[in-house]
Amino acid sequence: MTAPQPVAPILRRPLHEEATDRLRDLIVQGSLAPGSRLNERLLTAQLGVSRTPLREAFKVLATEGLVELLPNRGAIVSAIDPARVAETLAVMGALEALAGELACAAATEGQINEIRSLHQEMLANHARGDLAGYFKFNQAIHLKIVKYSGNAVLAQTYRHLNANVRRARYMANLSQERWDAAVREHGEILEALASRDVARIRVLLAEHLAHKLASVLGELRAAPAREAA
Amino acid sequence: MTAPQPVAPILRRPLHEEATDRLRDLIVQGSLAPGSRLNERLLTAQLGVSRTPLREAFKVLATEGLVELLPNRGAIVSAIDPARVAETLAVMGALEALAGELACAAATEGQINEIRSLHQEMLANHARGDLAGYFKFNQAIHLKIVKYSGNAVLAQTYRHLNANVRRARYMANLSQERWDAAVREHGEILEALASRDVARIRVLLAEHLAHKLASVLGELRAAPAREAA
DNA sequence: CTTCCTCATTTTGTATGCAATCGTGGCTTC
DNA sequence: GAAGCCACGATTGCATACAAAATGAGGAAG
Numbered sequence: 001m002t003a004p005q006p007v008a009p010i011l012r013r014p015l016h017e018e019a020t021d022r023l024r025d026l027i028v029q030g031s032l033a034p035g036s037r038l039n040e041r042l043l044t045a046q047l048g049v050s051r052t053p054l055r056e057a058f059k060v061l062a063t064e065g066l067v068e069l070l071p072n073r074g075a076i077v078s079a080i081d082p083a084r085v086a087e088t089l090a091v092m093g094a095l096e097a098l099a100g101e102l103a104c105a106a107a108t109e110g111q112i113n114e115i116r117s118l119h120q121e122m123l124a125n126h127a128r129g130d131l132a133g134y135f136k137f138n139q140a141i142h143l144k145i146v147k148y149s150g151n152a153v154l155a156q157t158y159r160h161l162n163a164n165v166r167r168a169r170y171m172a173n174l175s176q177e178r179w180d181a182a183v184r185e186h187g188e189i190l191e192a193l194a195s196r197d198v199a200r201i202r203v204l205l206a207e208h209l210a211h212k213l214a215s216v217l218g219e220l221r222a223a224p225a226r227e228a229a
Numbered sequence: 230m231t232a233p234q235p236v237a238p239i240l241r242r243p244l245h246e247e248a249t250d251r252l253r254d255l256i257v258q259g260s261l262a263p264g265s266r267l268n269e270r271l272l273t274a275q276l277g278v279s280r281t282p283l284r285e286a287f288k289v290l291a292t293e294g295l296v297e298l299l300p301n302r303g304a305i306v307s308a309i310d311p312a313r314v315a316e317t318l319a320v321m322g323a324l325e326a327l328a329g330e331l332a333c334a335a336a337t338e339g340q341i342n343e344i345r346s347l348h349q350e351m352l353a354n355h356a357r358g359d360l361a362g363y364f365k366f367n368q369a370i371h372l373k374i375v376k377y378s379g380n381a382v383l384a385q386t387y388r389h390l391n392a393n394v395r396r397a398r399y400m401a402n403l404s405q406e407r408w409d410a411a412v413r414e415h416g417e418i419l420e421a422l423a424s425r426d427v428a429r430i431r432v433l434l435a436e437h438l439a440h441k442l443a444s445v446l447g448e449l450r451a452a453p454a455r456e457a458a
Numbered sequence: 459c460t461t462c463c464t465c466a467t468t469t470t471g472t473a474t475g476c477a478a479t480c481g482t483g484g485c486t487t488c
Numbered sequence: 489g490a491a492g493c494c495a496c497g498a499t500t501g502c503a504t505a506c507a508a509a510a511t512g513a514g515g516a517a518g
Contacts (some may be wrong), residue, residue: 087382
């Protein structure tokens with residue numbers, strides 16, 4: 001175990017990394033709409049980098065599935081295909097079930113308390129009807145569970161898939177019933193984790209994701225107009 | 230379903246894709262050893278491309294986890310970390326369990342027969358002690374199951390993880406007992422698939438991967454010397 | 459003999475230049 | 489009037505140029 005460094009971590013990240021992260025954020029939060037073209041000249045001007053690191057970022061985001069490369073015709077933000085979102089959520093369900101299982105065994109009490117306090121925050125946001133705040137803590141909880149599984153590959157794979165789904169989330173308006181149900185489910189998940197109930201958390205997380213799948217899918221079917229290029 | 234195209238598919242792939250694939254193959258089959266530096270000048274000469282597409286390939290392979298980018302010091306083939314391999318196999322186990330489940334529902338009889346004939350080929354290779362041939366058909370079977378799950382995201386995620394593990398495979402020599410056991414397990418998996426036994430195939434695939442994990446891990450512990458940089 | 463410094467060489471990170479490709483508008487032709 | 493063709497501008501793909509950083513050899517100081 002290395003000692004935490006008290007000194008200021010001067011970080012000069014490569015431009016292509018910076019560009020990749022910036023673009024990813026723009027895509028995930030919807031500032032760059034699905035289907036929209038990524039004009040190199042425009043983006044170099046906006047990001048203040050040259051075409052080389054920008055194009056490197058395109059390649060990375062393409063392997064992440066966030067953009068699509070059209071040979072000789074540049075890059076576009078990949079469309080949000082409901083079928084693909086459904087498939088992604090199915091995979092995430094399997095991953096979360098495993099993560100929950102592992103976390104039951106690996107998570108420390110302190111880590112569980114961390115999740116508990118995030119849960120409280122989430123409940124507060126739910127109570128006051130703050131959807132954005134709710135999503136934020138909801139995401140945080142799921143990411144913590146995955147993280148505290150202690151399986152780094154699992155965590156990275158999950159985050160990866162999550163980026164693609166989050167975009168859909170921004171356009172999917174939760175129904176009040178589904179929202180209430182999701183909150184209840186989260187309560188049960190937390191209980192199972194706290195009591196280290198491996199079998200139960202598996203089932204709960206798998207079901208939770210299955211419900212999320214149905215919900216997101218329903219919303220996407222209801223309003224697919226926005227994603228037309 | 231689109232009709233198969235009889236016309237010659239003129240393919241002019243971008244250089245960066247070609248470079249990515251070539252490099253990936255070299256890394257996966259071990260021609261580029263873990264820890265070895267990827268000298269740009271050398272590789273541009275060998276591949277016959279300029280630095281731009283080559284560096285783009287580096288970035289892609291880095292997101293795939295096959296290479297590691299050291300700022301200002303270039304790229305190296307990422308090390309094969311036994312702990313990481315174990316984590317990867319755990320994730321693959323969860324994915325295969327899901328894939329088997331889905332394939333039980335989605336695979337056509339023709340597709341199952343495809344897998345059956347691959348299984349026969351695998352048995353033949355096992356019988357004559359051809360380890361390389363065995364691995365080839367073994368891989369093919371697992372990939373087919375994942376493919377016939379009908380979940381493209383699952384399939385891609387799986388292939389992705391698989392690339393990282395295959396490298397370890399090349400250095401892990403199977404014991405005869407484990408080999409025999411694996412062949413038996415495959416037989417059971419095929420049976421479960423053919424009889425569409427969802428619950429059984431889940432368990433079988435999860436166990437099969439768990440065994441694979443133990444085996445590969447044991448081999449890596451036995452001979453970790455080769456991966457020293 | 460070791461250690462540290464300096465400087466040349468190599469290698470990477472980024473920007474830019476050039477050629478090929480694509481899309482578009484206008485023109486011709488029927 | 490519609491369809492096809494051509495030429496032009498815009499954009500991409502790849503190569504190369506230039507600058508910053510790292511590596512390594514050699515020598516001076518201790």
